[in-house]
Amino acid sequence: MADYSQSPLELLLANQRKGYVGIHIEQGVPLLERDLNLLHDLIAATVRAVIARYIGNGAPAGANGFAVQALPAGQNSQDFRIAAGDGGPGTCLVGGLEVGIPAAVTYKSQPGVPALTTPTTAQPDPRADTVFLDVSLAEVDATVDTDLANSLDVGVETSVRLKPVWVVRVAEGVPVPAAPAGHTFYPLAALQRRRNQDTIDAAVLTDLRQRRLTVSDVERRLSLVEKTLLLPAFVPQPLPQFVPKSGVINQPITVNGSNLSIGTPTVRFGNLTAKVSGAASATQIVARVPGGLTPDGTPVQVKVTLANVGGAVLSDDAFTVQPAPAFADPPSPQFGPVNGTPGTQVTLNGFNFNAGAAQVQFAAVAATIVGTPTNTALVVQVPPGLVPAGSTNADVRITVTTTAGTAVSDDTFRAELNIPAPTFAVPPSPQFTPKSGVAGQTVTLNGSNFNFAPVTVKFDTAAATIVGSPSAAQIAAQVPAGLTAPGTSKPVKISVSTAGGTVTSTDTFTVNG
Missing domain, CATH: 2.60.40.10 (Immunoglobulins)
Known part of the structure; x- marks a missing residue:
C-alpha cells in the first residue's frame, strides 16, 4: 500500500469543489508529497474533463473495442462476449481515460462480477438491461511492478503508478447507477431480455457505443x-x-x-x-x-x-412516474384469449396491476380475479350476463381499477353465450311428424334448443326450406325435392344445425316419389 499524508482522491475532490485548477509551490517551506500529488491530479483531471466534454466517450477511429456480442448457441446462457479490436487489441475512451482490451473475454470470465439473472413474470417483458463499462484508476506499487522498488539505487519504493482499469457490468431492469467518486460509467449495449429466457442472442443486443471517435475523421464523423x-x-x-x-x-x-x-x-x-x-x-x-x-x-x-x-x-x-394501471401497447396483446364464454380465464397484459387491491369489470359487470396480480399480468374469469337477450355474443371493453387509478382496454373482448346443442325428442315422443311424405310436404320436428340462429335443416344431404320461425321445441320444414325418383321411396335421416351444434335423428323419414 502506498504511504500518503492524505488520500489523493479525497484531496482532489475537496479542491475541485472549491474550483481550484492548479497549485504554486512557495519558497523556503517544506514540500509535501500531497502538494505534488495534487498538482498532478488537478492537471490530469482537467485534461480528462476537457477530453470527455469536447471529444466524448467511445471507440476511436481505427481502434474499435469493447463491443458486446452474442456467444454461440449453447454458450450464451447468462453470458456474452466482450470483443477486442478488429484483428487485435481494442481501446475505448471513457471519462478522458483510454482503456485497452488486449483480447476478447466473456462477462462470466471477469472476476467478482455478479451472475446475471433471468427476467421473471413480475418484471417487464422485455426487461431493459444496460451493459456498461466501469473505468477507474488503480495504484500499482512494488508488489506488482518490482521496478518500483528502485533496487538499483535507493532500494526503497518512492512512488506508485496510476493505471486505468475496467470491468464490464450490467444494470438489470434499472437505469445505470451514478458512478462513485473516482469511477466513470459508459453504456456499451442495451439488452432487451425476454421473460423466462436465460440466453442472450444477437436479437436482443443494441450497440450503444460512439464509434470512430476522432475529431479529424471528418468523412465519417461530425466535427x-x-x-x-x-x-x-x-x-x-x-x-x-x-x-x-x-x-x-x-x-x-x-x-x-x-x-x-x-x-x-x-x-x-x-x-x-x-x-x-x-x-x-x-x-x-x-x-x-x-x-x-x-x-x-x-x-x-x-x-x-x-x-x-x-x-x-x-x-x-x-x-415522477405514478403506478396507475395501463394495458399493453400494440403489438403486445392487451389480453388473451380475445373471446370466450362465462367462466373462461382471460389473462390481461399491461403494467401496474399490483398497485393495491385490483378490481376488474367486463363492461359494467364485475369479474372474479384468479390468483394474485403481478405488475404485468392479471388473470380473471369472464362473468355471466354480458350477452343481451336475443344475441349470441357481445363486444365489451375491460376495465382494471387499483388504488392508483383506472385503465380501460382499447381492444374489445367478445363475450359469448354457452349455447346448448340441439336435440331431438326422446321416445315415446315422436322426433318428427309425419314419418313419411313427398317433396314440398311440411314436416314438424320435435326436440329442444332449436331456436339458436343460424338454424338449418337437412333431409339426408339436401337442405330443406324452414317454414316460419323455429321455436325452442319445434321446427317446421318442407321435404326437399330430388331425393328420390317418381314411383320410388327412400329412407333418410333428418339433421338440425344451430349455433350450438348439429344433431341427427335416430328415426328415419321415408321420402316418397
Whole structure:
C-alpha cells in the first residue's frame, strides 16, 4: 500500500469543489508529497474533463473495442462476449481515460462480477438491461511492478503508478447507477431480455457505443463544432424542463428545450425509450410515459434523456412516474384469449396491476380475479350476463381499477353465450311428424334448443326450406325435392344445425316419389 499524508482522491475532490485548477509551490517551506500529488491530479483531471466534454466517450477511429456480442448457441446462457479490436487489441475512451482490451473475454470470465439473472413474470417483458463499462484508476506499487522498488539505487519504493482499469457490468431492469467518486460509467449495449429466457442472442443486443471517435475523421464523423450545434438541450432552470412533472403510463409529456427537431430525436424516461407523439418543433417535443418503470407498484422518480444525432443530455429535473394501471401497447396483446364464454380465464397484459387491491369489470359487470396480480399480468374469469337477450355474443371493453387509478382496454373482448346443442325428442315422443311424405310436404320436428340462429335443416344431404320461425321445441320444414325418383321411396335421416351444434335423428323419414 502506498504511504500518503492524505488520500489523493479525497484531496482532489475537496479542491475541485472549491474550483481550484492548479497549485504554486512557495519558497523556503517544506514540500509535501500531497502538494505534488495534487498538482498532478488537478492537471490530469482537467485534461480528462476537457477530453470527455469536447471529444466524448467511445471507440476511436481505427481502434474499435469493447463491443458486446452474442456467444454461440449453447454458450450464451447468462453470458456474452466482450470483443477486442478488429484483428487485435481494442481501446475505448471513457471519462478522458483510454482503456485497452488486449483480447476478447466473456462477462462470466471477469472476476467478482455478479451472475446475471433471468427476467421473471413480475418484471417487464422485455426487461431493459444496460451493459456498461466501469473505468477507474488503480495504484500499482512494488508488489506488482518490482521496478518500483528502485533496487538499483535507493532500494526503497518512492512512488506508485496510476493505471486505468475496467470491468464490464450490467444494470438489470434499472437505469445505470451514478458512478462513485473516482469511477466513470459508459453504456456499451442495451439488452432487451425476454421473460423466462436465460440466453442472450444477437436479437436482443443494441450497440450503444460512439464509434470512430476522432475529431479529424471528418468523412465519417461530425466535427466537434457541428456536434455542439446539433446537441439537444433542456431549457435552463427555473423554466420547466417538462410539463407536467409527474404522470402515468402513456400520458403525453411536453419537453422544453432546443435543437429538438434535428434528425430523429428520442426521449428516454430512466432507461426506457418513450413514444414520440407528432412532429417535434425546435423547442418542444411530446413524449408518452413508457411502461415498466414502476415494477413494485409504487411511484418512482426518473431523469429524462434527450438524444439526437448530436448526442444526448440528461434533465436536471426529475419526473415522477405514478403506478396507475395501463394495458399493453400494440403489438403486445392487451389480453388473451380475445373471446370466450362465462367462466373462461382471460389473462390481461399491461403494467401496474399490483398497485393495491385490483378490481376488474367486463363492461359494467364485475369479474372474479384468479390468483394474485403481478405488475404485468392479471388473470380473471369472464362473468355471466354480458350477452343481451336475443344475441349470441357481445363486444365489451375491460376495465382494471387499483388504488392508483383506472385503465380501460382499447381492444374489445367478445363475450359469448354457452349455447346448448340441439336435440331431438326422446321416445315415446315422436322426433318428427309425419314419418313419411313427398317433396314440398311440411314436416314438424320435435326436440329442444332449436331456436339458436343460424338454424338449418337437412333431409339426408339436401337442405330443406324452414317454414316460419323455429321455436325452442319445434321446427317446421318442407321435404326437399330430388331425393328420390317418381314411383320410388327412400329412407333418410333428418339433421338440425344451430349455433350450438348439429344433431341427427335416430328415426328415419321415408321420402316418397
